Amino acid sequence: MTESVGDRIRDLSDRTDRARAAFDPPANPPDEERALTYLREGFGPTVALYLECRTGGRAVRFDSDEFARLQRTMNEWLELYAACYGVEIEANVTVRTAAEALIDTHNVVDVAHVLTGVPD
Structure with missing residues (x-):
């Protein structure tokens, strides 16, 4: 049985919660490496799910709770990414903006840099 979009969003959100709970700021x-891991295992898959739902041949409509959770999850991955550089941010990026940037660049690191300004 195929996992529903809601289940996939919950899984990504749960992974974010675990990553935040386990996060210790880097000493130096x-x-x-950890920043890249957050992008590859969290931020990228979150944006990719949005793109898949919007461009995968069938438009998936998110309910308002799912969409809010998807955006919150994506922003929390960006905050973890920035924290790996010793920078505290409160990310407030739309998943659509992130998706458009990913389509343009094809590079999750470049997208994170543009969206957060991290690293300088």
């Missing part, structure tokens, strides 16, 4: 920032 940056921790580029």
Whole structure:
């Protein structure tokens, strides 16, 4: 049985919650390896799910709770990414903006940099 979009969003959100709970700031920032892991295992898959739902041949309509959770999850991954550089941010990016940037660049690191300004 195929996992529903809601289940996939919940899984990504749960992974974010676990990553936040386990996060210890790096003693000597940056921790580029961990930052990249957050992008590849969290931020990228979250944006990719949005793109899949919007461009995957069938438009998936998110309910308001799912969409809010998807956006919150994506922003929390960006906050973890920035924290690996010793920078505290309160990310407030729309998932659509992130998706458009990913389509333009094809590079999750470049997208994170543009959206957060991290690293300088």
